[in-house]
Amino acid sequence: MHARIKELALKYFQEMVGTRKYLHQHPELSYQEFETTKYIKSRLDDLGIPYESPLETGCVGIIEGAKKSDRVIALRADIDALPIQEEGDFKKEFYSKVEGVAHCCGHDAHTSNLLGVATILMELRDEIEGRVLLVFQPGEERLPGGGKLLCETGYLQSQNVSAVYGLHTSPSHAPGTVATRVGPLMASPDEIEIEIIGKGGHAARAHEAIDPIVLASQFVSGVQSIISRNVDPTESAVITIGKIEGGTTYNIIPESVKMLGTVRTFSKSTKKLIEQKLEALLKGITEAAGGSYTFKFKQGYPAVINSEQEALNVLEQTNALFGEDAVIDLERPSMAGEDFAFYQEHFPGAFFFVGSGSEESDSTYVWHHPKYNVDDRFFLTAAPLMASLVLNTK
């Protein structure tokens, strides 16, 4: 079966490459993927695959296997693009036709890949046990996350999904490789918004003012010890203040300082602890000086935590298809975030990275870089692996 799947992936390779170029030229922003959805539906129509539309954009294709079973495998692809003006010579022949919008996170490749997987599975339908759901998900790039919205509709729950799989292109891994791990894979990214309010005044009469720049400096220094002195050392976490803004010139003490930052964690308890410690620190520093503050902790996606059986399925099927050199069992999780996490709150599932970075195709730029590109060989790994997870796992 593995050889047959790889043969079919080769047969449809050029088609997947072409689909990706088409999608790349016609990107749409999160929750506005109307034309993309139309295109996906027309392709499913061509394949004779029925679909449902639990959300306004995106859709879920349904393949009924010939073998009766309660098993329902969901395969997810995100379909949205980013508000980025793209760059780079390599992609010139299929540049985005939309000013300021581009597929610079590989979701064009994810969508094209899932259409390729659908084509392969339709040829092998006699071998499929139970049902396959092809989840074309909108809005991965913007909160609240299309994965969250889809889970809230209860559609997948009503389908009794047994396992869910999702993937991402990976510019830091070579084509032909697959990287994942059992357990925590990607962090939960939350956003913080802070304002420290003091009392403005003349720089020479600082004793009459409450200097928010001094308070903000104390706060930023204090934040560093939350990770080193409050968070359990066996838990990974990051707090970064990414923006600090206050003041106008040499000799004026401003009224307030604003800060933006991000918190990355893997467990709800650590997240809660950091939220509480940040606010306690802020309260202590500002109260002592007679100032005040505002604090917003905006919950992002949960952490991507792979269930054991499904993550092992990914590693084993990669090995069976491509040999052990293709398998990268990651030692550490990534601190990036993904809304695939929402599915994993309801169903067992695994997320994995498929190598898409090479010098030849100028595709080693990080996700969201204007020159971001995907090596075409991504499809020769991603499509057979997803098909194999349907056909060769229990």
Ligand code: NI
């Ligand atoms: Ni992405």
